[in-house]
Amino acid sequence: MAGLTIRDVVKAYGEVEVMHGVNLDIDDGEFVVFVGPSGCGKSTLLRMIAGLEEISGGEISIGDTVVNEVAPSKRGVAMVFQTYALYPHMTVYNNMAFGLKQAKTPKDEIDRRVQQAAKVLDIVDYLDRTPRALSGGQRQRVAIGRAIVREPEVFLFDEPLSNLDAALRGQTRLEIARLHERLGATMIYVTHDQVEAMTLADKIVVLRLGYVEQVGKPMDLYNKPDNLFVAQFIGSPAMNIFNSKVDGKTVSIGGDKSVGDLENAPAGDVAVGIRPEHLIACKKSEAVISGKLELIERLGDHIIAHLIRDDNSEFIVKTEDFASNSKGDLMHFKVDADRVHYFDKESEKRIS
Amino acid sequence: MAIVSQSSKFGNIMRPTMAWVVGLVFFFPIFWLAFTSFKTDADAVKPEFLFFFTPTLDNYLNMAENYDYWRFAINSVITTTFATGFTLFVGVPAAYAMAFNPSRHTKDILMWMLSTKMLPAAAVLYPMTFLTKNFLGVFDTHFLIIIVLSLINLPIVIWMLFTYFKEIPKEIIEAGKMDGVSTWGEIKDILLPLAWGGLASTALLCFIFCWNEAYWTVRLTTTEAATLSKLIEGNRAPEGLFFGRLSAVSMAAVGPIVVLGWFCQKQLVQGLTFGAVK
Structure with a gap:
């Protein structure tokens, strides 16, 4: 078992730098998720850890060993690919055993590990089949099995669920969590x-x-996002962002009441962030914001309402239900003062 | 609906008909050759005997007696087999490198290789003959013919293999790297099994091209390394037009490759029309 240290890691393709000095510490046994929109470099970083991409600058250490120049198979890592990347011409058994054979593991040891992994993943019945004869979910299990049998110190998953349908995605997600446990x-x-x-x-x-x-930690990111990008990326639907001028220290976004007070507010505009689930319908006199109901999406246990303000900007409210409101109604919302996030318009950084 | 069914009915008849017409046009020379090889030299030039004639085995018997058919045939087999083997031996790693570890220049190299096919062979006939005869001393050797056949076919073989390899998902190769497979193991255990269909059809095509090559095999050999192309050529020139005999020799020369192609046509068609991994 081992942790990971990433120090000033840079990735460049020729002149073009795509990773700009990343620093990160990962503890032994931790489950770390790299998340971000496409092109953010999350896969590149993972592939550098795996050894499939060269590290242009900086250092990656697994345990106490700097692995920059170590071959992928010698790093003690195993990877599960988005496309599964199973060997199509080999049986499930051989797919899982291939890496161990390369490492000259004794036959009975290979068999023990493959059988054990197959049992954990519930694919014992398919060991003699080729990947062609398996469903997407089964293929993904085999891909995970191929990683397990190598008993790596670090597991790497590259978007392992994105080729699965919604139901299977939830189930496999749970299985990965159990596996980690x-x-x-x-x-x-x-x-x-x-x-x-x-x-x-x-x-x-x-x-x-x-x-x-x-x-x-997930809840820290949700409760205290460092900047506008994280605020809008974490949470679904995304956080509402309103522009506001600060009057002294009172921040208001157009309603009868102010959303709260802001000590040491910057001179310019402030971005006020309120999550859709934290807006609560109320009377006009209590409201921090009002809008005309434009669209309601009913999702069973909750609804997502889209509202339009006077200046034509939109915001979203997530709530259990509106008892009697329908399209076109003017609605008013309040928010707890400690649920409000403030960001500097210029630097996009959190003001706290 | 009526129109659709009508037009597809039309297509159902027309398409096979066209295929047969095209097939027959291509096959006609072989058919004519086969017929002529069973005619006497006198009958061979008379149009009225095109289909109706008294078949004779004289041409074949004559050939067996007067020419050393087997020596030419063995030379053809040796040069073609070794040239195909050598071409793949060089071509597989080259195509592998270009497909999975491309550099900025890979496209240029591929184009450059193709451009060598644009050189008219006749332009280098004199230097080739002169150099191989007077300087290198390899004129009329198996070695020379194998090298020449290999070099002629290498560009097309690399192009074909490159295309097949390109269709193999990169992740599978990467999974191999994660599993710790060596470069040779990667080719042997992952690449070749996956590109088997493409590799077979490439090898077959290369074999056919080598067997049929006539320009250089005729000009760079005299006796020692002379192939079946040389045998046909030799029968044409000195003694005038003996169509019957010439046809028998030609049949004996193209026969093996036609038979080989016939047996492998499924493999060939599959390899040429579908990808390597589906």
């Missing part, structure tokens, strides 16, 4: 889906354009 190994998981990130991670790393935007 059971093996206790360090796991690094790349996804663009913030739900996967929130549910699986001990620690989330939010990346954008080759920079780390924030590192933290």
Whole structure:
């Protein structure tokens, strides 16, 4: 078992730098999720850890060993690919045994490990089949099995669920969480889906354009996002952002009441962030914001309402239900003062 | 609906008909050759005997007596087999490198290789003959013919293999790297099994091209390394037009490759029309 240290890691393709000095510490046994929009560098970072991409600058250490120049198979890592990347011409058994054979593991040891992994993943019945004869979910299990049998110190998952349908995705997500519990190994998981990130991670790393935007526990990112990007990326639907001028220290976004007070407010505009689930319908006299109801999306246990303000800007409210309101109604909302996030318009950084 | 069914009915008849017409046009020379090889030299030039004639085995018997058919045939087999083997031996790693570890120049190299096919062979006939005869001393050797056949076919073989390899998902190769497979193991255990269809059809095509090559095999050999192309050529020139005999020799020369192609046509068609991994 081992942790990971990433120091000033840079990735450049020729002149073009795509990762700009990333620093990160991952503890032994931690489940870390790299999340961010496409092109943020999350997969590149994972592939550098795996050894599939060269490290242009900086150092990556697994345990106490700097692995920059170590071959992928010697790093003590195993990877699960988005496309499964199973060997199509080999049986499930041989797919799982291939890596061990390369490492000259004794036959009975290979058999023991493959059988054990197959049992854990419930694919014992398919060991003699080729990947062609398996469903997507089964293929993904085999891909995970191929990683397990190598008993790596660090598991790497590159968007492992994005080729599965919704129902299977939820189930497999749960299985990966259980696997982590059971093996206790360090796991690094790349996804663009913030739900996967929130549910699986001990620690989330939010990346954008080759920079780390924030590192933290899921609920910390949700409750205290460092900047506007993280605020809008974590949470679904995304956080509402309103522009506001600060009058002294009182911040208001157009309603009868102010949203709260802001000590040491900057001179310019302030971005006020309120999550859709924190807006509560109320009387006009209590409201911090009002809008005309434009559209309601009913999702069974809750609704997502889209509202339009006087200045034609939109905001979203997530709530259990509106008892009697219908399209076109003017509605008013309040918010708890400690649920409000403030960001500097210029630097996009959190003001606290 | 009526129109659709009508037009597809039309297509159902027309398409096979066209295929047969095209097939027959291509097959006609072989058919004519086969017929002529069973005619006497006198009958061979008379149009009225095109289909109706008294078949004779004289041409074949004559050939067996007067020419050393087997020596030419063995030379053809040796040069073609070794040239195909050598071409793949060089071509597989080259195509592998270009497909999975491309550099900025890979596209240029591929184009450059193709451009060598644009050189008219006749332009280098004199230097080739002169150099191999007077300087290198390899004129009329198996070695020379194998090298020449290999070099002629290498560009097309690398192009074909490159295309097949390109269709193999990169992740599978990467999974191999994660599993700790060596470069040779990667080619042997992952690449070749996956590209088997493409590799087979490439090898077959290369074999056919080598067997049929006539320009250089005729000009760079005299006796020692002379192939079946040389045998046909030799029968044409000195003694005038003996169509019957010439046809028998030609049949004996193209026969093996036609039979080989016939047996492998499924493999060939599959390899040429579908990808390597589906």
